[in-house]
Amino acid sequence: MSNLNFNDTINDLSNEDVSIRKxxxxxxxxxxxxxxxxxxxxxxTDDNAQIRFKAAEILGSxxxxAVDKLIDEFENAEGKDKRFLAFALKETENKKVIDSFVKSTEDEDFGVRKVAVRALxxxxxxDELDFIAKCLDDEDWGVRLAAIQALGDLATEESINLIKDARKAEKDKDFKKSCNKAIKKAQKRQKAKAAGESVAKVIPISTIKEMEKTNLQKAIKEYERYVESxxxxxxxxxRLCILYRKANDYDNEVRVIETAIEVFSDNDKKLEYFTKRLAKLK
Structure with a gap:
């Protein structure tokens, strides 16, 4: 994007016409x-929810x-204006945000509390298990559910026991089902860790392919989760090889190819594609 186009686009974010802002x-x-x-x-903080969400998604990507500036803005924001900043911070996946989210488990806005505990x-x-556990007693059902999901992500014996206790104390059937789901996820993570396997949250490849059309940066990030694990x-x-080639990112393409060669070392059919691609790059 040229400087002229960039400046015009930034100005258009404040245009009175919502279609132009979108x-x-x-x-x-x-x-x-x-x-x-x-x-x-x-x-x-735009009046339009789609714009607010997309802006937060871009900042997160x-x-x-952006993380330092986001933290400053987030900690000085109030009420609903904080919600989308919270989402942006969560999407950065940066551990710098942990302290901010710990404080926000007691925020006056339930939406902020929900994102905060989920992010933890x-x-x-x-190390912040106590703060996550406190959210199990939150007045908002969504925050309590987010706490259950967060405990499932931690996948420790202590976090699993907290989920079991919450399940026992809760009468709502849907909440109990969510507890069961979180326990299964946690136990699966425990087994993977015990086997020395990398645990990464992945979404369907078909979903990521569609994402390439609207947010290429996030699509690459999601593909990389498959490589990481x-x-x-x-x-x-x-797909990563193709996308990195288009971006003339030689180093990352080679890295992905070499990882693929390691992963598919015992699968001649899959291995052939990557060995040929690497040979052409050298």
Whole structure:
């Protein structure tokens, strides 16, 4: 994006016409320019929910580039304005945000509390178990459910026991089902850890392919989860090779190929694609 187009797009985020604001925020998907951070933060308070969500999603995808500014804004925000900033912070997947989310488990807004406790689980904040556990007594059903999910993410004996206690104390059948689901997930994670396997949260490949059309940066991030956990599906590795080639990112393409060769070393059919691709790069 040229400087002229970039400046026009940033200005359009404040246009009175909601359709122009929507088009502007969509055109910023995948951007990493620090100058876009403050305008996007402002967009998280837009009157239109779609714009607020998309702005938060973009900020989250920026990761390390935006996280410090997001933390500052989040800790000075109040009420509903905090909700989408909370979502953006969670999407950064950066452990810097843990302290902010710990404080926010007692926020006056239930939406912020829900995102905060959920994020603590996803970030594997085992040291903050007491704060997660307190949310099991929250007045909001959604926050209590998020706490159950967070405890399932931690997948420790202590967190599983807390889920079991909450299940025993709760009468709501749907809540009990969620507890059962969280326990199964936690036990599956425990087995994977015990076997020395990497545990990564992945979404269906078909969903990621669709995501490529709207948020390429996030799609790459989701494909990388498959590589990180060395899953035996070759499609994510192939898509990453293609996407990194288009971006002229030689180093990352080689890294993905070499990981694929390791993963598919005993599968000649899948291995052939990656060995040939690597040979062409050298």
């Amino acid at each position: 088009e502007a925020v969509e055109s910023l998907v995948g951007i990493t320019d620090e100058e876009a951070i403050e305008p996007l933060i402002k967009a998280t 920026m990761g390390e580039v 689980g996803e970030l594997q904040a085992e 060395k899953q035996d599906k070759d499609a994510p590795y192939k």
